[in-house]
Amino acid sequence: MTTETRSLxxxxxxxxxxxxxxxxxxxxxxxxxxxxxxxxVMFFAGLFAAYFSIRAAADIWPPEEFGxxxxxxxxxxxxxxxxxxxxxxxxxxxxxxxRDDRTGFIRNIGVTVVLGVVxxxxxxxxxxxxxxxxxxxxxxxxxTTYYTLTGFHGAHVFAxxxxxxxxxxxxxxxxxxxxxxxxxxxxxxxxxxxxxxxIALFAxxxxxx
Amino acid sequence: MATTALHPAATGYRSGLxxxxxxxxxxxxxxxxxxxxxxxxxxxxVLALGVRAELAIPGLQLVTDENLYxxxxxxxxxxxxxxxxxxxxxxxxxxxxxxxxxxxxxAFPRINALSFWMLPLGGLLLFSGxxxxxxxxxxxxxxxxLSEDRPLASTGPxxxxxxxxxxxxxxxxxxxxxxxxxxxxxxxxxxLTLFRMPILVWTVLVTSVLVVMxxxxxxxxxxxxxxxxxxxxxxxxxxxxGDPVLYQNIxxxxxxxxxxxxxxxxxxMISEILPVFSRKPLFGYKAFVFATAAIGALGFSVWAHHxxxxxSVYLPFFSLMTxxxxxxxxxxxxxxxxxxxxxxxxxxxxxxxxxxxxSMFLIGGINGAFSASVPVxxxxxxxxxxxxxxxxxxxxxxxxxVFAGIYYWFPKxxxxxxGEGLGKFQFVLMFIGxxxxxxxxxxxxxxxxxxxxxxxxxxAGWTDLNVAATxxxxxxxxxxxxxxxxxxxxxRGGKVAGDDPWEANTLEWATTSPPPPYNFDRLPEIxxxxxxxxxxxxxxxxxxxxxxxxxxxxxPPGH
Numbered sequence: 001m002t003t004e005t006r007s008l009x010x011x012x013x014x015x016x017x018x019x020x021x022x023x024x025x026x027x028x029x030x031x032x033x034x035x036x037x038x039x040x041v042m043f044f045a046g047l048f049a050a051y052f053s054i055r056a057a058a059d060i061w062p063p064e065e066f067g068x069x070x071x072x073x074x075x076x077x078x079x080x081x082x083x084x085x086x087x088x089x090x091x092x093x094x095x096x097x098x099r100d101d102r103t104g105f106i107r108n109i110g111v112t113v114v115l116g117v118v119x120x121x122x123x124x125x126x127x128x129x130x131x132x133x134x135x136x137x138x139x140x141x142x143x144t145t146y147y148t149l150t151g152f153h154g155a156h157v158f159a160x161x162x163x164x165x166x167x168x169x170x171x172x173x174x175x176x177x178x179x180x181x182x183x184x185x186x187x188x189x190x191x192x193x194x195x196x197x198x199i200a201l202f203a204x205x206x207x208x209x
Numbered sequence: 210m211a212t213t214a215l216h217p218a219a220t221g222y223r224s225g226l227x228x229x230x231x232x233x234x235x236x237x238x239x240x241x242x243x244x245x246x247x248x249x250x251x252x253x254x255v256l257a258l259g260v261r262a263e264l265a266i267p268g269l270q271l272v273t274d275e276n277l278y279x280x281x282x283x284x285x286x287x288x289x290x291x292x293x294x295x296x297x298x299x300x301x302x303x304x305x306x307x308x309x310x311x312x313x314x315x316a317f318p319r320i321n322a323l324s325f326w327m328l329p330l331g332g333l334l335l336f337s338g339x340x341x342x343x344x345x346x347x348x349x350x351x352x353x354x355l356s357e358d359r360p361l362a363s364t365g366p367x368x369x370x371x372x373x374x375x376x377x378x379x380x381x382x383x384x385x386x387x388x389x390x391x392x393x394x395x396x397x398x399x400x401l402t403l404f405r406m407p408i409l410v411w412t413v414l415v416t417s418v419l420v421v422m423x424x425x426x427x428x429x430x431x432x433x434x435x436x437x438x439x440x441x442x443x444x445x446x447x448x449x450x451g452d453p454v455l456y457q458n459i460x461x462x463x464x465x466x467x468x469x470x471x472x473x474x475x476x477x478m479i480s481e482i483l484p485v486f487s488r489k490p491l492f493g494y495k496a497f498v499f500a501t502a503a504i505g506a507l508g509f510s511v512w513a514h515h516x517x518x519x520x521s522v523y524l525p526f527f528s529l530m531t532x533x534x535x536x537x538x539x540x541x542x543x544x545x546x547x548x549x550x551x552x553x554x555x556x557x558x559x560x561x562x563x564x565x566x567x568s569m570f571l572i573g574g575i576n577g578a579f580s581a582s583v584p585v586x587x588x589x590x591x592x593x594x595x596x597x598x599x600x601x602x603x604x605x606x607x608x609x610x611v612f613a614g615i616y617y618w619f620p621k622x623x624x625x626x627x628g629e630g631l632g633k634f635q636f637v638l639m640f641i642g643x644x645x646x647x648x649x650x651x652x653x654x655x656x657x658x659x660x661x662x663x664x665x666x667x668x669a670g671w672t673d674l675n676v677a678a679t680x681x682x683x684x685x686x687x688x689x690x691x692x693x694x695x696x697x698x699x700x701r702g703g704k705v706a707g708d709d710p711w712e713a714n715t716l717e718w719a720t721t722s723p724p725p726p727y728n729f730d731r732l733p734e735i736x737x738x739x740x741x742x743x744x745x746x747x748x749x750x751x752x753x754x755x756x757x758x759x760x761x762x763x764x765p766p767g768h
Contacts (some may be wrong), residue, residue, distance in 0.1 A: 007536070011500075022424070025395075026395075028316045028391050031315060031390075031391050031395060032387050032388075032391050033314065033392065034261060035386075035387040035390055035391065035421055036383075036387055037388070038422065039383050039386075039421045039422065039424070039425045040422055040425065042421075042423070042425040042426050043424050043426070043428055043429050044429075045426065045429075046425065046426040046427075046428070046430060046459050046462075047429050047433075048460075049442060049459065050429070050433060050455055050459065053452060053455050053458075054444070054450065054451060057450065057452060058450055090388025109214050135442050136441075137436070137441060137442060138441025138442065138443070140443050140449050141443045141444070141449060141450040141451055142451060143443075144436065144437075144441075144442040144443045144444055144451075145444075146437060148432070148433065148442070148444075152432075192444035194211060
């Protein structure tokens with residue numbers, strides 16, 4: 001949406017062509033998204049710092065009663081694979097629209113949206129299992145950090161799915177081309193960021209245990 | 210239509226409420242920022258008067274309920290920091306930065322409007338605590354366990370509203386910071402290279418980096434606090450393996466850089482004002498830029514100097530880094546003083562306030578260096594010395610800078626000059642009131658008076674100094690009356706400013722006052738960091754200039 005705003009403020013104004021953004025280079029929306037992701041990285045850095053600080057002070061981690069609860073299989077491992085694959089399909093979509101292949105673009109973004117939704121469903125199912133085994137948000141520092149970290153990641157996946165759905169909708173309406181797809185580039189960056197956060201989370205919560 | 214769009218008269222600022230509520234024009238949004246922030250300045254100022262009135266003499270007279278007293282100083286600090294100083298500087302940035310870089314607007318005008326409108330909403334949430342049984346009481350830092358319900362603190366929904374409001378205001382800051390960065394990196398006029406940018410633009414750039422990288426960290430702390438309070442979380446609960454000091458670490462990782470967010474743009478503003486009223490270029494432009502960047506970078510490595518007495522931080526490192534910050538700050542002091550040195554000073558109101566900034570910020574820096582020394586800090590921690598220090602930096606520094614900026618850019622924003630007589634009267638009143646309020650606090654701190662207490666013993670010997678501070682506080686409040694009257698009179702029929710009343714250097718003075726919605730009909734050629742100076746003196750060919758050294762034009766190549 002910001003591209004339209006830019007064209008209103010610069011291309012149609014009496015000083016059209018004066019601003020630097022007419023000269024190529026990184027586009028305003030993509031730079032804005034990179035900076036936004038920077039701030040998101042710092043947000044997760046705060047949560048990770050809290051996790052490692054609390055974990056370092058704990059005697060046994062994870063606590064004995066939850067040691068068996070948090071498992072890579074059957075749900076979390078496959079969900080991780082799906083999320084990594086979705087990053088791949090997202091990038092295939094970006095490459096497709098860069099060469100004006102709208103069909104390939106829509107197909108790949110469509111698959112990405114579906115994979116994102118499946119990830120969220122699998123996370124919800126995993127939460128249900130953990131809750132039934134007594135690992136809740138209020139079950140001491142382990143439960144609190146586990147749900148805060150994975151929960152905020154899940155919220156970001158949800159936001160990414162919404163953004164991808166908007167991109168898909170606009171793509172179906174024929175709004176993107178090889179010369180005009182800042183929204184696609186920016187959304188794909190966000191999706192890759194969400195993926196990378198999950199890989200860090202997976203490594204922290206499931207491998208470094 | 211096309212012709213009217215090309216040559217509209219400079220529009221006044223009375224185009225209806227709807228226009229103001231829906232505007233995406235950076236100038237109108239900037240003015241909205243200023244008005245909203247000034248409203249919260251007055252509100253938080255009234256709360257401070259309540260605190261000062263109660264502290265004037267021993268015993269509880271005015272605020273008989275200590276819980277209400279806690280609400281007063283908590284809301285005073287929170288509103289002054291998050292709803293006044295940070296947003297009013299963002300407001301100046303919003304108004305001035307696109308003009309100074311020759312851009313038609315910010316990079317994302319609608320996100321800009323969103324950033325602004327989160328502020329009144331956040332302010333409303335914050336103050337609505339008073340309606341639901343009491344606002345937050347845990348101080349502007351809201352350390353757990355004080356801000357959680359254990360063991361004895363009785364915090365109601367006010368604390369949750371405080372958290373929600375701060376998350377909202379923080380998000381507004383982050384979006385604003387991103388907007389500034391993209392605008393500054395992508396929207397500069399041709400010829401305006403990075404090292405030709407006005408200093409204010411540089412300081413807003415560094416500030417925005419701090420905002421984008423530090424604000425999300427406090428958001429994470431606030432969210433953890435919210436989870437602890439409402440969903441049985443254990444982050445900061447030591448009885449279940451959590452750690453209250455963790456909150457302090459994460460909080461100050463934001464809130465120390467936030468100190469620079471609150472003072473760097475004010476430094477930028479006085480760096481615009483001092484050269485103009487000294488008729489000289491800024492002394493050591495590049496040194497100033499690098500010093501600003503150094504303050505920003507060092508700002509991330511000193512947060513634990515707020516936590517020396519917790520016993521869980523590595524004292525020598527944080528003490529050393531804190532002392533190091535004095536180096537780039539000293540460079541800036543040097544820049545400012547040598548800008549004025551042998552300049553042709555015009556003692557107009559903007560310069561007076563800029564000088565107020567310079568002298569008061571110097572004291573704020575010196576008394577801060579005392580606290581940076583670990584053994585001294587162990588004695589001064591949580592005493593009124595700290596209150597004196599932070600007010601010398603944030604009021605003596607930032608607020609004097611803000612008023613310098615208001616007097617300097619008011620003609621550009623409204624097309625009218627503010628009265629000089631009333632302006633000087635306000636400055637004198639505010640300067641005396643400020644020092645009368647906060648200088649005695651040094652002595653109070655040294656004699657051991659703790660912060661955040663509602664009452665003290667008459668035998669403690671603190672009464673005289675507290676009476677002086679209270680009188681000073683009311684003088685500061687009184688100094689707002691000539692200011693508001695000045696604005697009122699000026700808007701009704703002040704002296705018409707013209708495009709460039711100060712014979713300034715930067716691009717915002719190359720357009721009309723107030724500027725048209727699209728800012729510029731045409732831009733002057735930009736070959737230095739002072740394009741308007743070049744424009745004024747363009748006719749003087751080298752042969753026509755009188756012989757003799759004209760140091761103002763001997764800039765190194767590349768400027």
